[in-house]
Amino acid sequence: MKKNIILLAIFSFTSCLIAQQPAANLSKTLRRTTQAIQQAIANIFKYDSVPNDPFHTRIYTLPNGMKVYLSPYHAEPKIFTMIAIKAGSKYDPADATGLAHYLEHMLFKGTDKYGTKNYEAEKPYLDQIENLFETYRQTKDDSERKKIYHQIDSISFIASKYAIANEYDKMTTAIGAQGTNAFTSNDETVYINEIPANQIDNWLDIEAERFRNPVFRLFHTELEAVYEEKNRSLDNDEWQMYETLYRELFPNHPYGTQTTIGTIEHLKNPSLKEIKKYYDTYYVPNNMAIIMCGDFNPDTVIKKIFIRFANKPSKPVPNPNFISPPLTQRIQKTIYGPKSEMLILGWKTDGAASKDNLYLEIITNLLYNSKSGLLDVNVNGKQKVLNATASYDAMKDYNTLYLFAYPKENQSLEEVEKIIIEEIHKLKNGEFDEQLLKDIVTNKKLQLQQTLENNQARAFALLPAFTKDVPLHQIVHQINELKKITKNDIMHFAQQYLRDDNYVVVYKKTGENQLPKVTKPLITPVELDRENTSAFVKQIISNKPQPISPKFINFEKDIQFSTLLFPSVPNRTVQLLYNPNTENDLFELTYYYTLPKDDLKKHQIIFN
Structure with missing residues (x-):
């Protein structure tokens, strides 16, 4: 449809120009018009790139603002795809946290076409459910809330009769897609x-x-999945440690004041x-991007994307400036x-786009790399604690460096903290081998x-x-920048x-978790139709x-x-089978042994 509109506009524009010209100038006018049309089309498909980019990335911007990142790689006939939205939990309303995560779940439920x-018969019931959830949300009396939810449940049961389950998954399975999924984070x-x-x-x-x-559709049954996810997080000690850490690091920022899953109060009152x-x-579209890495011709693919996505209108997007004051105490x-x-x-340090990101890349490896880091050698290697690790989280507004540690038997957490801080002091004092940087x-x-060499890894590298x-x-060019750090x-x-x-510092001690759980409301099980197929899905198949x-x-x-x-x-001779690697400097060597069948168990023990 969009392609036809563009062609119609070009045809109308050309006709007007020709109609205004005398016959003697017609040839010159047609030539100029053709050149103008070619230039206009070329401008639509202009792209940005970075010199000497090993990803060979092209960044296109559609007329409606949608970004398209294309990174061709032809090692195998596959493509890893992402559709990314700058809509993480950071942007959830403060009085309705968890929306971004809810929405992610609902984007698998279909449209008015699949x-x-x-849909015409289904829609009135969906509208009733939507309005009832608003009433439920605003009602405080428990008995009234139960009555309203009973209505929601009853109408949802009727609405479910019109739904066809898992049609998105049917389509992705039919086209041979793998790893179909989605995730929501802070950003x-x-x-x-x-x-x-x-x-x-x-x-x-x-x-x-x-x-x-x-x-x-099927919203209240999807709530069950979200409630279960929330309750699992409440039972997960490490998850609760992270939430506590971020709450204290970012007391005035959504990174700390709200979580991706949302608060219990907001989950119990969805809207x-x-x-x-x-x-x-x-x-x-001006807040979305398509990322594709794999076996394709970018000149061809961008035109296909343009036809499908350029017709969606852009809108102004809120861009709140969240600030987190620096900490001034332990x-x-x-x-x-x-x-x-x-x-x-x-x-915490400055965000992912800052140079701090490069420093944290180095520092986390100086502290912990499973072999020669300060924690590896001085702490784990000397068995000062049971285990200690270091990592960092790169986010848009701020980064976080965090260190995990587990005490030995009869060792206090205070003692463990002191041991870890000593290794941080060594960083500050330069008590590490400079060869480690290289x-x-x-x-x-x-x-x-x-x-x-991996399409998925390429896509995740380009996502930020x-x-x-x-x-x-x-x-x-991160490697070149890392080399400059002394x-x-x-x-x-x-x-x-x-x-x-x-x-x-968050101490997690052994004891009873007093956190309340999300109470699941009574929901009538629905019998989902998995046999029917909508016309849209049939067309795709x-x-x-x-x-x-x-x-x-x-x-x-x-x-x-x-x-x-x-x-x-x-x-003694050994047969060598080999193939030169013409793509990069990586080298791989594999040994194959022919062993007597009776000796397999013995040799397995030896190899292990």
């Missing part, structure tokens, strides 16, 4: 798939329809109207749970090459360029940010693209053979 047998909500390279058209049709007019409002506010909190005792320490950069180079506003050159730089950064008077032609290995041409001799062992 997920339903008869973003992202919908992911891995599709065969010949299914681009079907996938784009599915996603364009998915975001055209989503219908939030479909607020969820729809959230969708209309944030799920707009803060200690104690929580209780059934697991063994442990603690977490955390500091080793970390070398290891990051290896990780980059491995990332480039959109959702966290990290400049693309900072992502693709030992003095690390010391100065640690002295500035990792002080003794600006961190939070019937669209059969050109099959992918398999590429078979030619053992005579593709694999080289050689024989290795062992001068020290007479008559």
Whole structure:
């Protein structure tokens, strides 16, 4: 449809120009008009890129503001896809937390074209449910609330008769997609798939329809899943430690004041109207991006995306500026749970787009890399504690460096904290081998090459360029920036940010968890229709693209053979099969042994 509109506009524009010209000038006018049209089309498909980008990323911006990140890689006929929205839990209303996460769940329920047998008959019931949830939300009397929820349950049961279950999954399965999923975090909500390279058209049709007019059906049954997720988080000691840490690090920022799943009070009083409002506010093209990494021609793919997505109008998007004042004291909190005792320490720095991100990349590896970090050698290796690790969380507004530690038997958490802080002091004092910095950069180079060989890893590497506003050159040339960081730089950064008077420590002691759970309301089980198929889904299933032609290995041409001799062992030879790696510097060697069947168990013990 959009393609036809564009062609019609170009035709009308051309006709007007020609009609206004004398016959003598007609040839010149047609030539100028053709050139103008070609230039206009070329401008639509202009893209940004970064010199020497190993991802070969193209960043397109559609006329409605939607971003498209294309990273071609032809090692296998697959494509990893993301549709990302700058709509994480940070943007949830303070009085209705959990909306972004709710919405993520509901985007799998269909539209007015799929997920339903008869939307016209279904819609009145859905409208009643939406209004009843508003009444339920505003009612305080428990007995009245039970009556209202009984109404919701009854009408939801009737509405479910019109629903067709799992039609989105039917379509992705039909096109051979794998890993279909979604996730919501502080800054973003992202919908992911891995599709065969010949299914681009079907996938784009599915996603364009998915975001055209989503219908939030089967809502109260989906609440059960969210309630269960919340209750699991309340029973998870580590989860509660993270929530406590962030609450104290960010007391005036949504990173700390609200969680992705939402508060119990808000979960018990959901609002479909607020969820729809959230969708209309944030799920707009100028706040969304498509990321595709894999086997495709970007010149062809961007035109396919344009046809499906350029017709959605843009809207102004709220852009709140959340500020979290720096901490000026050590803060200690104690929580209780059934697991063994442990603690977490955390500091905050500037966000993902800042240079702080590079420093944290180095510092976390200096502290912990499973082999030669300060915690590895000085703490774990010397068995000062049971185990200690370090990591960091890169977010748009702020980053968090955090260290986990588990005490030995009869060791206090206070003693563990002191041991960990001693290693932070070593960072500040430069008590680490400078060779470690070079080793970390070398290891990051290896990780980059491995990332480039994996479509999913490519996509996740590019994601912060959109959702966290990290400049693309900072992502693709991270190794060059890491090389510039010196030992003095690390010391100065640690002295500035990792002080003794600006961190939070959470002690998790063994005891009874007193946190209340979400009480699930009585819900009548619905019998979902899994047999029927809507017309839209039938159309997708019937669209059969050109099959992918398999590429078979030619053992005579593709694999080289050689024989290795062992001068020290007479008559000992080993056959070597090898293939040069023309893509990067990575090297892999695998040994295969032929063993007597009776000796398998013995050799397995030896190898282990």
